[in-house]
Amino acid sequence: MITRKKIIAGNWKMNKTQAEARVLVEDLLRDIGRFDAAEIVLCPPFTALAAVSELLSTETNLRLGAQNLSEHASGAYTGEISAAMLKELYVRYVIIGHSERRHYQNENNALINRKIKAALAAEIKPIVCIGETLPEREASHWKKVLETQLTEGLAGFTEEQLADIVLAYEPIWAIGTGKTATPAQAEEAHQFIRQQVGKLFSAAASDRVRIQYGGSVKPENARELLTQPNIDGALVGGASLDGRGFTAIIKNACAE
Ligand code: PGA
Secondary structure (H helix, E strand, O other): OOOOOEEEEEEOOOOOOHHHHHHHHHHHHHHHOOOOOEEEEEEOOHHHHHHHHHHOOOOOOEEEEEOOOOOOOOOOOOOOOOHHHHHHOOOOEEEEOOHHHHHHOOOOHHHHHHHHHHHHHOOOEEEEEEOOOHHHHHOOOHHHHHHHHHHHHOOOOOHHHHOOOEEEEOOHHHOOOOOOOOHHHHHHHHHHHHHHHHHHOOHHHHHHOEEEEEOOOOOOOHHHHHOOOOOOEEEEOHHHOOHHHHHHHHHHHHOO
């Protein structure tokens, strides 16, 4: 059995000015700057990436992530940000296909697939979000939804490329609602996702792929969720905006 290093990412969404970001990152550097039992990724908004990047240029295990990128390399795309622009700021990860972008920006699996391609071409690791809505869960369609998101989103990639992709299972009904999937529900979905990766790629790829859980992760539930056998980390929204809370999530999840 392969051991998968946990990866815990903070998705700040549309929060934190540069000044606020600096305060938070300084706190995190002090508390978990050298923490190495998990990979830790901070995903500020575009406007704070440069400021956070500068602070992370010191010796630290904290890594920089972005929340989105353009599928295009350059050109007349007003308001868009390319992979090369992110790369220049030492961005190592990028969240792709977050449910808020699928919902508000109408991002579909085909676009998400092209964005993953753009990220990989620039050697930025995609964190690819998938997950079902509440009606889909209640109608027992969640497996079908996840299967389609994986099949279409990951179409055309090689097993070698998959090794640079992190998946994030985020049941939409648990995002920002305070309603967390139970550890058993989350584990069942993660197990299913891993099986699908096995079908689409190989048993070795399915064994290796890291799958984060996201949706109302908090210091109080992080340990129970992240000790499930198929949960390899967390994508944390609201609770990552507070230094003490995010630190507690990481420490609780990784305690021996
Ligand atoms: P939440 O968000 O932790 O605030 O529920 C998670 C996410 O959307 O990535």
